[in-house]
Amino acid sequence: MAIRTDVVRLYRQVHTWTGILTGLILFVCFYAGALTMFKEPLERWITPPVAVTPATLDRAEELVAATRALRPEVRDFTLAVGPALAGEVPLRLTWTEERFDPAPWAATLAPDGSVAVEQLNPSGIGLLVDFLHRTVGIPGDLDIGTTVTGIASALYVVALVSGVIILLPSLVKDFLVLRVTRNVKRLWLDAHNVLGLISLPFHIVIALSAVVFGLHDHIYDTLDRVVYGGQMRAVAASSSPFRTVSKDMSPAGMLPPKEFLTRVHSLAPGFQPVSLEYHDAGTGAATVRVWGHDPRYLVRREGFVLMGAVDGRIIDTEYMPGHQNGWSATVSAFFALHFGSFGGGIVRWSYFLLGLAGAALFYTGNLLWIESRRRTERQAKGRSAVGPVEQSRATRLLAAGTVGVCLGCVAGLSLTIAAGKWLSGLVDDLHAWHWGIYYAVFLGACAWAFLRGASRAGVELLWASAVATAAIPATSLLGLVMPGLWLSDGLIGVDLVALAGALAFAAMARSAERRAQTGPRDSVWAAAVGHPKSEMGMQPLAHPAE
Amino acid sequence: MTDASSARHTQAPIRPDWWSKSVAGVVLGFSLAIAMSGLFAWIGPGGPAAVNKLQFIMWLVVPIWLGVASVCFLFRSGRQAWLWLGCANILAHTALLAARSPLLH
Numbered sequence: 001m002a003i004r005t006d007v008v009r010l011y012r013q014v015h016t017w018t019g020i021l022t023g024l025i026l027f028v029c030f031y032a033g034a035l036t037m038f039k040e041p042l043e044r045w046i047t048p049p050v051a052v053t054p055a056t057l058d059r060a061e062e063l064v065a066a067t068r069a070l071r072p073e074v075r076d077f078t079l080a081v082g083p084a085l086a087g088e089v090p091l092r093l094t095w096t097e098e099r100f101d102p103a104p105w106a107a108t109l110a111p112d113g114s115v116a117v118e119q120l121n122p123s124g125i126g127l128l129v130d131f132l133h134r135t136v137g138i139p140g141d142l143d144i145g146t147t148v149t150g151i152a153s154a155l156y157v158v159a160l161v162s163g164v165i166i167l168l169p170s171l172v173k174d175f176l177v178l179r180v181t182r183n184v185k186r187l188w189l190d191a192h193n194v195l196g197l198i199s200l201p202f203h204i205v206i207a208l209s210a211v212v213f214g215l216h217d218h219i220y221d222t223l224d225r226v227v228y229g230g231q232m233r234a235v236a237a238s239s240s241p242f243r244t245v246s247k248d249m250s251p252a253g254m255l256p257p258k259e260f261l262t263r264v265h266s267l268a269p270g271f272q273p274v275s276l277e278y279h280d281a282g283t284g285a286a287t288v289r290v291w292g293h294d295p296r297y298l299v300r301r302e303g304f305v306l307m308g309a310v311d312g313r314i315i316d317t318e319y320m321p322g323h324q325n326g327w328s329a330t331v332s333a334f335f336a337l338h339f340g341s342f343g344g345g346i347v348r349w350s351y352f353l354l355g356l357a358g359a360a361l362f363y364t365g366n367l368l369w370i371e372s373r374r375r376t377e378r379q380a381k382g383r384s385a386v387g388p389v390e391q392s393r394a395t396r397l398l399a400a401g402t403v404g405v406c407l408g409c410v411a412g413l414s415l416t417i418a419a420g421k422w423l424s425g426l427v428d429d430l431h432a433w434h435w436g437i438y439y440a441v442f443l444g445a446c447a448w449a450f451l452r453g454a455s456r457a458g459v460e461l462l463w464a465s466a467v468a469t470a471a472i473p474a475t476s477l478l479g480l481v482m483p484g485l486w487l488s489d490g491l492i493g494v495d496l497v498a499l500a501g502a503l504a505f506a507a508m509a510r511s512a513e514r515r516a517q518t519g520p521r522d523s524v525w526a527a528a529v530g531h532p533k534s535e536m537g538m539q540p541l542a543h544p545a546e
Numbered sequence: 547m548t549d550a551s552s553a554r555h556t557q558a559p560i561r562p563d564w565w566s567k568s569v570a571g572v573v574l575g576f577s578l579a580i581a582m583s584g585l586f587a588w589i590g591p592g593g594p595a596a597v598n599k600l601q602f603i604m605w606l607v608v609p610i611w612l613g614v615a616s617v618c619f620l621f622r623s624g625r626q627a628w629l630w631l632g633c634a635n636i637l638a639h640t641a642l643l644a645a646r647s648p649l650l651h
Contacts (some may be wrong), residue, residue: 154612162619208609219604226580227584236600309549318598330605
């Protein structure tokens with residue numbers, strides 16, 4: 001496809017700058033995002049096993065009534081159905097005091113019919129990867145972090161469009177060609193292009209939806225003023241699933257939990273209920289949201305049907321897979337395409353791999369800029385120049401930042417996951433420990449990278465990432481022999497994936513080491529200047545024929 | 547590389563005008579996207595109050611906004627970008643006002 005060369009040149013600059021500004025932020029978003037696909041297994045991998053017999057729902061009604069009697073002020077709570085039936089958790093009611101509460105309360109039923117209320121202390125690794133994915137780990141208010149990722153995602157959309165424009169002219173010639181030659185930049189460019197093109201639809205979907213997730217508050221505010229004349233709240237309220245629910249707060253009895261499941265089953269036999277979320281329980285306005293999955297439809301993480309808790313009537317199906325109107329179904333599809341919450345395991349694994357590939361795309365993007373800067377600086381010095389070219393400050397800083405941020409994120413996540421199993425039961429607030437370990441490793445890696453320089457820190461941090469990731473399966477192996485540790489039942493996948501990751505990082509460390517020794521001496525990746533091999537036997541770098 | 551191809555150019559080359567075009571794309575692109583989504587909210591199927599249409603309208607803003615911001619570097623100059631996007635904005639917002647005006651309902 002013919003595109004004017006000045007247009008291509010212009011968009012190459014757009015692509016470079018949007019990429020440089022967002023690459024590191026997006027790396028963290030993608031790497032943590034890939035892990036969010038498996039946050040439940042990760043959480044269970046860290047949690048000590050307790051003998052839970054798969055529950056029947058026969059005693060659920062008794063549990064609700066007893067909890068209501070003990071804690072009448074708690075009117076909003078959740079009864080996990082799927083995980084209790086599967087024997088993953090005991091039959092219990094849980095509630096939180098704020099929206100993102102790492103330590104929810106739980107009420108369980110003793111055999112004698114009495115209720116025990118305790119505060120749960122889950123490892124919180126699921127919350128950690130989720131927050132990291134949304135905020136890049138920017139501390140403080142969630143809104144600040146999500147706004148930053150929203151803006152980065154907007155630039156990422158522009159980077160995608162410009163990337164496609166600059167690839168179009170050479171698409172047929174270059175597509176899926178990986179040129180493994182002495183020319184390292186060519187190799188990185190080919191890898192970057194292949195990764196980008198293969199996963200382009202995924203990236204478009206993720207980029208656009210991430211902008212929405214990051215900036216929706218601001219967009220809604222503008223729409224309210226410009227489009228809805230200040231009446232947007234009323235418009236939104238008239239779409240709420242609760243719009244027809246009465247305000248009746250007088251005491252009223254509720255149907256048993258099993259009854260709701262029976263009615264949902266007759267409404268949608270393919271729907272797999274996961275939990276019952278009660279609202280205003282024990283009053284005339286009491287409602288139950290039956291949350292669940294239906295892999296045949298594109299829905300948000302989970303869909304729900306809203307029912308009256310007193311009479312069991314179906315109140316709203318706007319969030320129920322297969323029962324939505326066109327607008328809801330379309331928006332739900334956008335959510336599902338971002339979360340990968342459709343199609344079951346195959347899509348989940350694909351999203352995991354696409355997420356990792358995305359992280360690699362941003363990593364290679366930064367490497368490309370660094371490589372091309374090196375060439376520019378060589379040209380600036382004159383083509384005849386042989387021997388090392390002094391790298392500019394910007395190149396050195398970006399190289400160190402790339403190594404520190406990306407590998408700090410990788411090593412920090414791996415180590416905090418592995419540490420979760422060691423610390424579980426030993427510390428009071430495991431969630432806080434998870435964050436502490438992550439930040440310590442991440443910030444330490446960044447500091448290390450700037451102190452040591454990209455070439456040495458790159459190799460060292462890759463080894464550190466390999467070791468930290470290998471600590472995950474090693475912890476499980478030790479669980480076979482060491483008291484206090486354990487092998488998590490049915491979660492061998494976590495250990496195998498981590499092992500594969502550790503091997504991959506080790507291989508990357510080896511190749512970075514080789515490059516530092518034998519690669520071009522004027523590269524930021526070369527071992528420190530003054531190395532005995534530096535001037536001997538080195539050919540001047542071949543210039544790419546462009 | 548440049549010698550061979552520049553001879554074929556009959557049109558003037560595109561001026562980069564980075565700041566001017568970027569600001570035009572981000573700011574005027576956003577207001578254009580709001581107006582066009584709003585227009586769809588009012589005159590599209592179901593009217594503005596259809597159940598859960600509001601969420602769809604919000605999602606619509608982003609692809610329009612960033613689509614405009616992405617392609618606006620194709621304008622010959624920053625001046626052209628401001629001129630064209632400004633006119634498009636005036637048109638779209640006038641249409642939105644008309645669609646919201648009770649006289650038409």
